[in-house]
Amino acid sequence: MAALCWAVVALEGYDLVVLGVVLPELLDDPSWGLDPATASVISSAGLVGVMIGALGVGPLTDRFGRRTMMIGTVTMFSVLTLLCAVATGPLVFGVLRFLAGLGLGGVLPVSIAMVNEAKRTAGGSATTTLMTGYHAGAVLTALLGIVVIPALSWRAMFVIGALPAVVLVPLLAKRLPESMPITPEQRAARGNPLSTLVRGGYLRSSLAFWVTSFMGLLLVYGLNTWLPEIMREAGYELGAALALLLTLNVGAVLGLLLAGRVSDRIGVRNCVLIWFGAAAVFLALLSVKLPGFGVYVSVLLAGVFVFSSQVVVYAYVSHHYPAQARATALGASSGIGRLGAISGPLLGGALLSAGLAYPWGFYAFAAVALVALVAITFAGKTAEPARD
Structure with missing residues (x-):
């Protein structure tokens, strides 16, 4: 099951x-007559x-259950991704990317829920290991692009x-277990799961997780988008600036592996606090x-702490x-966090346009990490192991 979820995240x-x-x-x-502004709209x-x-x-x-939604989301985004290959222009392509995003957005909440329910410990290694699949998929895309596009x-x-x-959908249908009961009686007894997020003492934690996720993904997308240009503003050559972006993402993978081990030993809450604090320090440096x-x-070192901080939040x-x-x-934290993903490139672009990207861009990102650190302190002092 963990291997199948890893493949889906990849x-x-x-x-x-x-x-x-x-x-x-x-x-x-x-x-196509595509310009950077239209391309930005498609990306958004x-x-x-x-x-x-x-x-x-x-x-x-x-x-309705993990298994059903996993199969549905993978089928949905795969079909729409295939349709992107025959898009006739920017409008059709943008609509297809939006619709594919609807399926893609559901993958992470389902996958993280399943692997944590299977492991049944309060650590974060199940989540961090799962998320290495995302980076593996991203690296594979870049490598294939070099060969396939020409x-x-x-x-x-x-x-x-x-x-x-x-291959994957039939495997999911055959091998993926159903981690939640889905009889009609049990389904009726669950009520509206959204209400759980805002009652029974969970409201403060929910708000804390949402703010933290917004800030965490702002850092990831802001730095991935603008780090090369900020380093060029600092006087580095383009080749070095791109190499630094690669270094940042290598640090991200190392950070995922390290954060999983640390969170298993000291708990996900303590790990999140340390990780965002270290991210703020190394971004400022x-x-x-x-x-x-x-x-x-x-x-x-910045990549080690910045990118894996948000993944440990998902484990929390x-x-x-x-x-x-x-x-x-998980869906609420991931979804609201996507607003941060959209805001990150906007923040970096605004600082570059104002001529403040270096060094103030790093101070701004460090401040974002500090806001996340403060926000997560309101999320409750204990986190329980995943149990059905």
Whole structure:
């Protein structure tokens, strides 16, 4: 089950990164007449779809069962990804990306709920290990783009992204267990899982998780979008700036593996507090221009803590709520966090336009990490192991 969920998250990583890989080709295609502004709208449409999908699929998952929604979301986004390969223009392409986002948004809440219910411990290694699939999918997209686009076309990238579903969906149907009961009587007894998030003492925690997720994804998307340009403003050559972006993402994978072990030992709440605090420190230190190898070490350490902080938040959410509202809580945190994902590139762009990207951009991102640190302290002092 964990392996199947990992594969699904890897597909999500592929599908959400593939637009950035094919975008240069789309911009160069005169028949589409695409400009950067329109491309930004298409990108935002996909993110909005992911946000709505996360918010909507979570409650449906808690009401109708994990297995059913997993199969449905994977089938949905795979079919729509395949249709992107035959899109005739920017409008159709943007609509298809939005609709695919609805399915993609549901993948994460369902997958995290399932792996944590299977492991039944209060640590975060199940979640952090799962999320390495996202980065694996993202790296695979970039590598395939280098080979596939020159040999075939950008359309082939969407065909490749959809084909695994031919094998994966039947495997999910055959091998994926149903972790929640779905008899009509039990379904009626659950009521509305959304109400659990705002009653019984959970309201304060829910607000804390939402603010933290907003800030966490703002950091991830803001830095991934603008780090090369900010480093160029600091005086680094373009090649070095791109290498620093790669270093940041290598740090992200290392951070996921480390955070899982640490959270298993000290608990997810303590791990989140340490991770956001360290993220704030290392982001602020990026404002110091270091010679040679030093800057790569600094960026690597920032990546270790910045990117995995939000993943540990998902683990915290998964263990904090009762089973009947777990996917709903994860979907809400992921969905609201997507507003931060949209805001991150806007913040970086505004600082660059104002000529303040270096060093103030790093101070601004460090401040965001501090806000997340303060917010998560309101989420409750204990998190319970995942249990049905």
